[in-house]
Amino acid sequence: MVRVETKENSWSFEQIYDEYKTPIYNYVYHLVGDREQADDLTQDTFLKAFRALPKMDANLKLSAWLYRIATNTAYDALRRRKLIAWLPWQDLDHEPADVESADPQEIYGTTEIVRAALRRMPQQYRAALLLYTQEGFSYSEIAHTLNIAESGVKMYLSRARQSFREHYRSLEQGGGTK
Amino acid sequence: MNCEQVKDLLSPYLDDQLTAHERQSVTNHLQLCEICNAVLVDYRRFDALLARLPRLSPHPLSPGKLVGSSASLLVYETQPVQEETPTARVRSTPAYHVSSTSKRNYYRCRYPQPQKKTVPTWITTIPWKNKRLFNSLTLLGLLTLGFSLFYIYYLRPKYHLRIPSSKEI
Numbered sequence: 383m384v385r386v387e388t389k390e391n392s393w394s395f396e397q398i399y400d401e402y403k404t405p406i407y408n409y410v411y412h413l414v415g416d417r418e419q420a421d422d423l424t425q426d427t428f429l430k431a432f433r434a435l436p437k438m439d440a441n442l443k444l445s446a447w448l449y450r451i452a453t454n455t456a457y458d459a460l461r462r463r464k465l466i467a468w469l470p471w472q473d474l475d476h477e478p479a480d481v482e483s484a485d486p487q488e489i490y491g492t493t494e495i496v497r498a499a500l501r502r503m504p505q506q507y508r509a510a511l512l513l514y515t516q517e518g519f520s521y522s523e524i525a526h527t528l529n530i531a532e533s534g535v536k537m538y539l540s541r542a543r544q545s546f547r548e549h550y551r552s553l554e555q556g557g558g559t560k
Numbered sequence: 561m562n563c564e565q566v567k568d569l570l571s572p573y574l575d576d577q578l579t580a581h582e583r584q585s586v587t588n589h590l591q592l593c594e595i596c597n598a599v600l601v602d603y604r605r606f607d608a609l610l611a612r613l614p615r616l617s618p619h620p621l622s623p624g625k626l627v628g629s630s631a632s633l634l635v636y637e638t639q640p641v642q643e644e645t646p647t648a649r650v651r652s653t654p655a656y657h658v659s660s661t662s663k664r665n666y667y668r669c670r671y672p673q674p675q676k677k678t679v680p681t682w683i684t685t686i687p688w689k690n691k692r693l694f695n696s697l698t699l700l701g702l703l704t705l706g707f708s709l710f711y712i713y714y715l716r717p718k719y720h721l722r723i724p725s726s727k728e729i
């Protein structure tokens with residue numbers, strides 16, 4: 383059995399999977415905006431993590447390392463989706479309901495408005511905001527996860543909050559409050 | 561400080577990431593400006609909303625979806641799978657299961673034999689059923705075609721890489 387030794391703990395891969403599969407899934411889901419794809423990408427994340435375990439740096443925080451893999455996996459998928467969307471004959475019916483297609487009239491609860499506002503904001507800011515608010519990461523952990531400087535995190539979070547507020551407000555006025 | 565300058569400092573102000581001097585300036589501005597105050601109140605509210613966002617559960621790993629995906633490897637690599645799973649159960653979707661032998665370092669997928677001569681199972685799992693792979697292949701084809709045209713109409717004439725016609729000789 384492969385075990386991972388980190389500063390805090392000694393983990394088996396099954397423990398890691400059980401502990402992190404739901405948070406990673408939710409994180410990836412909010413990045414790509416499609417539940418089915420999030421399922422696949424969560425599996426891909428853990429598969430990559432499992433294969434990279436022997437090379438893992440013991441000084442790295444396990445969660446930062448996992449979220450970094452998850453972020454890169456989700457970004458790759460988004461890049462691929464953009465590339466594929468460029469092809470003229472691709473099957474549009476199966477594209478996830480994204481960004482502009484969300485009808486504010488159908489949005490009724492706060493949770494839905496929050497999710498819709500997340501989907502509408504730029505993806506690089508979204509990751510920082512999710513890591514900060516949902517996962518409780520510090521600025522330095524976000525910097526490690528997203529592979530950017532801490533000053534970058536400050537800027538990302540600032541832009542993220544401005545953008546989120548803009549979209550949330552417009553959704554709220556556009557039909558969220560009935 | 562004016563609103564425009566404060567706007568970019570409100571987020572780090574909330575997270576206590578400002579220098580003492582910056583912090584003081586923002587505090588002073590907030591005492592006078594209702595607009596920036598409202599923004600800060602919003603930021604606090606949105607942080608709380610995001611933190612409380614209900615967590616969705618991932619769908620359980622379903623064998624029907626694993627054909628050809630790397631997830632099947634994950635099942636194999638992380639979970640001991642039963643040696644023999646009954647295949648007689650009636651399912652609405654094409655059934656198969658992953659079986660592994662721990663001594664041997666590989667896994668194999670088993671497909672129940674169809675009763676009647678219908679479409680063989682392998683046809684339903686080949687690349688053109690896999691949208692992503694199919695799109696990659698079409699893109700590759702497109703690039704090949706593009707380069708061929710580029711070569712024929714641009715590169716070859718430019719560098720005279722052509723066979724002279726009999727009239728020219």
Ligand SMILES: [Zn+2]
Pocket residue numbers: 562563566589593594595596597
């Ligand atoms: Zn102001």
